[in-house]
Amino acid sequence: MPExxxxxxxxxxxxPYRVLRRLGMGGMAETFEAVRFGPGGFxxxxxxxxxxxxxxxxPDFVRLFEREARLAAKLRHSxxxxxxxxxNVDGTPYMALELVDGVDLRxxxxxxxxxxxxxxxxxxxxxxxxxxxAHAHNPSGVSGGGKTSEVRGIAHRDLSPSNVMLSVxxxxxxxxxxxxxxxxxTNRKQSDVKGKVPYMSPEQLRNEVVDGRADLxxxxxxxxxxxxxxxPYDGGSDPATILLILQGEHPSxxxxxxxxxxxxxxxxxxxxxxxxxxxxxxxxxxxxxxxEFAPSPRTRRELSRMVGALRREPMExxxxxxxxxxxxxxxxxxxxxxxxxxxxLSTGSEGLSDDAEPEERKGLxxxxxxxxxxxxxxxxxxxxxLFAMRMV
Numbered sequence: 563m564p565e566x567x568x569x570x571x572x573x574x575x576x577x578p579y580r581v582l583r584r585l586g587m588g589g590m591a592e593t594f595e596a597v598r599f600g601p602g603g604f605x606x607x608x609x610x611x612x613x614x615x616x617x618x619x620x621p622d623f624v625r626l627f628e629r630e631a632r633l634a635a636k637l638r639h640s641x642x643x644x645x646x647x648x649x650n651v652d653g654t655p656y657m658a659l660e661l662v663d664g665v666d667l668r669x670x671x672x673x674x675x676x677x678x679x680x681x682x683x684x685x686x687x688x689x690x691x692x693x694x695x696a697h698a699h700n701p702s703g704v705s706g707g708g709k710t711s712e713v714r715g716i717a718h719r720d721l722s723p724s725n726v727m728l729s730v731x732x733x734x735x736x737x738x739x740x741x742x743x744x745x746x747x748t749n750r751k752q753s754d755v756k757g758k759v760p761y762m763s764p765e766q767l768r769n770e771v772v773d774g775r776a777d778l779x780x781x782x783x784x785x786x787x788x789x790x791x792x793x794p795y796d797g798g799s800d801p802a803t804i805l806l807i808l809q810g811e812h813p814s815x816x817x818x819x820x821x822x823x824x825x826x827x828x829x830x831x832x833x834x835x836x837x838x839x840x841x842x843x844x845x846x847x848x849x850x851x852x853x854e855f856a857p858s859p860r861t862r863r864e865l866s867r868m869v870g871a872l873r874r875e876p877m878e879x880x881x882x883x884x885x886x887x888x889x890x891x892x893x894x895x896x897x898x899x900x901x902x903x904x905x906x907l908s909t910g911s912e913g914l915s916d917d918a919e920p921e922e923r924k925g926l927x928x929x930x931x932x933x934x935x936x937x938x939x940x941x942x943x944x945x946x947x948l949f950a951m952r953m954v
Contacts, residue, residue: 590617667728698845732866
């Protein structure tokens with residue numbers, strides 16, 4: 563990955579914050595570690611997300627950025643990275659999120675042999691991510707604002723390993739609701755299909771109305787990958803992968819990981835069924851199914867150890883800047899000083915972390931008509947193949 567030039571405001575004031583260092587940069591936003599000071603020795607460390615200069619004068623994008631802030635602000639859960647503050651400083655929209663001391667799941671997988679994890683760690687992640695989704699899909703006190711129908715919850719629509727944060731305390735947190743959608747009971751479709759193709763549900767690919775079961779599909783792909791070291795649907799290209807997803811063709815998880823509990827494999831495979839009616843009815847129902855696989859405290863300690871081993875000391879040139887703030891406790895972060903390996907808490911398709919794999923960058927903001935055309939072509943090819951087989 564090419565080196566990112568240090569931004570001019572590193573070490574400078576940005577509104578109520580002092581910017582410490584860059585965490586990452588994506589397509590439309592960049593993130594920094596920052597600290598806010600207050601009376602009586604108060605300090606708060608945050609992940610500061612700023613819109614890139616090119617998009618600051620785009621009113622449509624600024625509205626999307628504000629919408630993300632409003633959606634994310636409704637969520638308060640131990641398995642979701644929370645939003646702390648939102649505003650605009652001299653024409654630059656910003657968002658301040660909880661600072662997580664750790665790495666994302668993609669980084670952890672890449673550090674492991676065969677890029678897979680033991681089944682007990684996958685069980686821990688499955689349960690905690692399901693709990694986070696259950697809250698997002700049905701947060702208490704969320705309403706449609708009076709004039710519209712009541713909002714039942716928020717669908718993430720972009721769940722992937724780069725959007726799962728793992729802390730040095732062994733926490734598992736869902737982040738990046740940048741392409742989230744309020745589930746308000748209406749039948750409105752999106753003009754664009756958003757997400758990362760290998761993790762997208764068939765209903766997303768077909769640009770249908772999306773509910774929480776689309777997130778469960780993405781979660782299933784993520785868990786399959788973490789357990790087996792490979793995605794269930796991977797055709798080598800977007801059209802081929804889309805075809806596999808629509809057909810539901812994937813290798814047996816139990817055969818790929820024979821030492822994994824059969825029940826866990828069954829639950830994960832139920833999540834990636836192309837027919838959403840065959841998936842768990844909700845994230846809450848999934849939590850109940852996963853109860854029997856609840857891991858021991860030892861599993862969380864092991865995750866903590868693994869994440870801690872991936873941390874690096876602050877890079878040369880940053881250490882002095884960070885040291886000047888370490889005398890004041892960071893009350894805003896989940897755990898002390900953040901590692902310099904922390905990926906960007908980005909805006910989903912608009913701000914994908916530079917740590918994401920190239921294939922995760924594909925199809926992040928896909929025009930619906932183009933994707934529909936790809937899907938139709940793929941289905942036609944299958945039809946031709948089946949017809950040819952009948953003629954043999």
